[in-house]
Amino acid sequence: xxxxxxxxxxxxxxxxxxxxxxxxxxxxxxxxxxxxxxxxxxxxxxxxxxxxxxxxxxxxxxxxxxxxxxxxxxxxxxxxxxxxxxxxxxxxxxxxxxxxxxxxxxxxxxxxxxxxxxxxxxxxxxxxxxxxxxxxxxxxxxxxxxxxxxxxxxxxxxxxxxxxxxxxxxxxxxxxxxxxxxxxxxxxxxxxxxxxxxxxxxxxxxxxxxxxxxxxxxxxxxxxxxxxxxxxxxxxxxxxxxxxxxxxxxxxxxxxxxxxxxxxxxxxxxxxxxxxxxxxxxxxxxxxxxxxxxxxxxxxxxxxxxxxxxxxxxxxxxxxxxxxxxxxxxxxxxxxxxxxxxxxxxxxxxxxxxxxxxxxxxxxxxxxxxxxxxxxxxxxxxxxxxxxxxxxxxxxxxxxxxxxxxxxxxxxxxxxxxxxxxxxxxxxxxxxxxxxxxxxxxxxxxxxxxxxxxxxxxxxxxxxxxx
Numbered sequence: 001x002x003x004x005x006x007x008x009x010x011x012x013x014x015x016x017x018x019x020x021x022x023x024x025x026x027x028x029x030x031x032x033x034x035x036x037x038x039x040x041x042x043x044x045x046x047x048x049x050x051x052x053x054x055x056x057x058x059x060x061x062x063x064x065x066x067x068x069x070x071x072x073x074x075x076x077x078x079x080x081x082x083x084x085x086x087x088x089x090x091x092x093x094x095x096x097x098x099x100x101x102x103x104x105x106x107x108x109x110x111x112x113x114x115x116x117x118x119x120x121x122x123x124x125x126x127x128x129x130x131x132x133x134x135x136x137x138x139x140x141x142x143x144x145x146x147x148x149x150x151x152x153x154x155x156x157x158x159x160x161x162x163x164x165x166x167x168x169x170x171x172x173x174x175x176x177x178x179x180x181x182x183x184x185x186x187x188x189x190x191x192x193x194x195x196x197x198x199x200x201x202x203x204x205x206x207x208x209x210x211x212x213x214x215x216x217x218x219x220x221x222x223x224x225x226x227x228x229x230x231x232x233x234x235x236x237x238x239x240x241x242x243x244x245x246x247x248x249x250x251x252x253x254x255x256x257x258x259x260x261x262x263x264x265x266x267x268x269x270x271x272x273x274x275x276x277x278x279x280x281x282x283x284x285x286x287x288x289x290x291x292x293x294x295x296x297x298x299x300x301x302x303x304x305x306x307x308x309x310x311x312x313x314x315x316x317x318x319x320x321x322x323x324x325x326x327x328x329x330x331x332x333x334x335x336x337x338x339x340x341x342x343x344x345x346x347x348x349x350x351x352x353x354x355x356x357x358x359x360x361x362x363x364x365x366x367x368x369x370x371x372x373x374x375x376x377x378x379x380x381x382x383x384x385x386x387x388x389x390x391x392x393x394x395x396x397x398x399x400x401x402x403x404x405x406x407x408x409x410x411x412x413x414x415x416x417x418x419x420x421x422x423x424x425x426x427x428x429x430x431x432x433x434x435x436x437x438x439x440x441x442x443x444x445x446x447x448x449x450x451x452x453x454x455x456x457x458x459x460x461x462x463x464x465x466x467x
Contacts, residue, residue: 001283002161003078003134003308004156004229005073005074005082005136006069006070006073006138006156006160006195007035007038007042007070007071007073008076008222009036009082009160010031010034010035010199011069011352012172012196013142013198013199013200013201014173014200014201015174015198015200015201015211016031016174017030017031017032017197018030018031018032019031019086019174019175019201019203020203021034021197021203021204021355022034022062022063022066022196022197022198022203022204022205022206022389023063023203023204023205023223024061024062024063024064024195024206025061025413026323026428027063027401028085028118029063029066029389030066031198031371032064033069033151033391034063034067034070034198035112037066037067037071037117037355038068038070038071038074038238039067039071040110041067041071041110041111041119042071042072042074042075044071044109044110044121045072045075045093046075047092048121048285050075050077050093050276050389050453051056051177052129052130053091053093053126053128054077054079054092054093054124054126054130054139055068055070055071055072055077055078055079055080055081055089055092055093055095056073056079056080056082056090056091056092056093056094056095056124057079057080057081058071058082058084058087058094058095058096058099058100058370059084059095059096059097059098059099059119059242060099060100061076061097061101061117062193062194062206063179063206064097064119064186065081065184065185065190065194066096066116066194066198067117068119068195069081069138072357073156074135075254076135076136076418077136077455078130078135078136078137078138078139079137079138079141079205080092080135080138080139080409081139081141081184081185081190082141083141083183083185083456084099084100084183084185087219088141088149088333088466089095089127090124090126090127090128090139090141090151090252090337091123091127091128091299091457092123092124092126093121093122093123093385094121094122094123094124094433095119095120095121096119096120096121096122096295097117097118097119097120098118098244101120102214103105105327108120108121109121113408114318117335120364122224126224128151128337128338128339129337129338129339129341130204130337130341130342131340131342132335132337132341132342132467133153133334133341133342134153134155134280135176135335135385136155136156137152137154137155137156137189137215137334138152138154138156138159139152139153139154139337139467140152140154140185140186140187140283141185141189142186142187142282142283142284148301148335149315150337150338151336152187152283152284152333153333153334153335153337153342153462154187154283154286154333154334154338154339155333155334158286158331158332158333158334159191159195159307159328160195160199160331161194161195161286161308161331162191162195162287162328162331163191163195163199163329164199164200164330165195165198165287165306165307165308165309165331166195166196166245166287166308167196167197167199167202167275167353168306169287169290169306170192170196170202170227170229170252170254170339171206171226171252171326172196172197172200172202172227173200173201173202174202175201175202175203175222175432176202176203176226176227177202177203177205177224177225177226177227178197178202178203178204178205178223178225178226178227179204179206179207179219179220179223179225179226179228179229179375180192180193180204180205180206180207180228180229180230181206181207181208181209181216181228181229181230181231181234181254182209182229182230183209183456184206185281186283186456187283187286188257188279188281189209189229191283191286191287192229192254192256192279193206193229197305197423202227202421203223204220204381205223206401207219208437208455209231210288211234212234212237213234213237213241214241214245215240216228216230216238217241217245217246217247220247220248220250220331221247221248222246223247224309225248225250226248226249226250226251226252227248227250227252227253227254228250228252228253228254228274229253230253230255231255231256231257231296231336231456231458232255232257232258232260232416232458233257233458234255235253235259235260235264235265235276236260236264238268238362239264239265239268240262240264240267240459243271244271247272247274250272250273250274251273251275252274252277253275253276253277254276254277254278254279254290255276255277255278255279255293255419256278256280256281257458257459258425258454258459258460259278259299259300260276260278260293261392262295262296262299263295264295265294265295265297266280266294266296266316267292267294267295268293269293269294269295270295275292276292276293276294277290277293277303278290278291278302278303280291280302280303280365280367281347282354283333284300284330284332284333284352284354284429285309285329285331285332285352285354286329286332287306287310287331288305288306288327288329288365288366289302289303289304289305289306290301291303291364292308292320293342298340298366299385299389300358300362300367300368300385300389301365301366302364302365302366302367303364303365304363304365305366306363308329308330308331309327309328309329309358309394310327310328310329311323311325311326311327311358311365312326312327312351313325313326313358313359313360314326314348316339316357316381317380318374318376318379318380319357319374319381319383321359321368322357322358322359322366323356323357323358323367324355324356324357324358324371325353325354325356325357325365325367326348326352326353326354327351328350328352329352332345332352333345335338351466355370355372356369356370356371357369357370357371357374357383357385358394367382367385368383368384368386369384369386370385371375373385373403373404375403375404375412375413375414376404376411376412377411377413377432377440378409378410378439378440379438381438382414382441384401384402384403384404385402385415386404387402387416387433387437387441387443388400388401388402389415389433390433390436391416391418391429391432391433391443392430394424395422396421396422396424397418397419397420397424397429398417398420398421399418399419399451399452400418400452401416401417402414402415402416402454403415403417404442405445407444413443413444413445414441414442414444414445415444415446415447416445416446417444417446417447417449417452418446418447418448419448419450419451419452420449424448426446426452427445430443434446444459
């Protein structure tokens with residue numbers, strides 16, 4: 001199956017005929033309806049000039065995104081997953097549904113077989129070349145901490161390998177329901193909420209990514225779900241609810257995008273019977289591992305690598321303990337989109353360089369920060385993550401971010417952005433750090449914010465250094 005395209009793998013997978021595959025909005029889609037609708041839309045794509053440009057999926061409905069993705073794969077075209085809530089300059093054959101086309105000025109290009117879904121298409125000038133991009137690839141936009149989208153190219157074989165790995169971890173199987181409340185255009189949301197369950201026959205109910213805990217609990221009960229996939233902010237909200245919610249027969253919940261604070265994880269696992277995991281991975285690598293979150297684990301622990309993921313550490317000058325995490329995995333992306341064609345990933349021989357600083361302890365991976373975020377304080381290397389962990393343990397601190405700030409004497413110094421739940425002064429914060437950090441690790445600039453800017457996946461975004 002690894003050599004099959006996404007359409008063929010879903011068609012020949014565990015899901016069958018009139019069994020429910022995806023529930024999105026008010027509609028439940030069967031496998032037959034998804035496949036039939038994809039075949040109809042693939043016919044439209046075959047009549048449209050698509051040479052050298054991707055099919056840009058700019059739709060709001062997760063099931064419709066699945067239809068378009070299946071259709072593009074059947075037509076042997078490349079798909080680019082677009083965020084329907086944000087403009088992008090990536091061009092190609094843009095596909096929209098009624099939710100993303102505010103004022104339709106012409107009839108839809110395609111109606112699905114039952115007339116339930118209408119799709120509009122138009123061409124937007126391409127800014128990135130598909131030269132070197134394998135046919136049937138899927139492109140996911142990732143912005144990391146910069147906010148600037150970059151296209152990560154994932155060939156069909158890597159999409160399938162990642163999906164099977166995720167399904168094995170989640171226990172996805174035919175007829176076993178799940179609820180997903182993520183961003184379907186993101187690699188994490190697509191893999192956990194569309195690709196993996198479609199291949200293994202798991203009926204998934206999609207609920208909005210801004211759903212609050214009471215809405216998630218209701219969806220889990222109504223769908224009789226055994227698994228829940230969500231975003232970090234949702235689990236942090238759940239940790240702060242006044243009274244426990246009824247999650248029915250839920251046995252497993254997964255968060256990804258940013259680490260869950262230990263206090264939040266501890267509050268959840270202390271109240272509920274389901275297992276809570278924090279998943280680790282990236283658009284470049286797919287799913288790599290997942291750590292059971294109990295509130296007692298060490299900061300940065302991301303769990304034991306999934307089967308088929310091989311890690312190693314390479315020493316980094318000036319950084320003691322651990323090194324850069326490098327990987328081998330069959331779910332690795334082909335590269336990045338560029339104006340002149342496919343751009344390669346960063347390799348050390350045949351090992352992918354993640355850019356993460358890590359340790360491997362008893363077979364488990366512990367992330368200590370990002371190599372590119374290391375702060376060089378008068379020649380001494382400082383990991384922002386280590387400072388953040390100390391600051392986060394202060395009882396008044398609810399969120400924190402540490403970045404590098406320029407300094408005329410030392411070159412760079414740590415600068416801290418702090419969100420508090422009660423009154424806190426700079427002097428009090430520095431006194432807290434005095435016995436917990438080395439002198440070169442001490443924050444030299446501190447600013448108090450109402451909130452740390454974060455991406456939709458919960459990752460802190462970079463901004464101007466605190467003054």
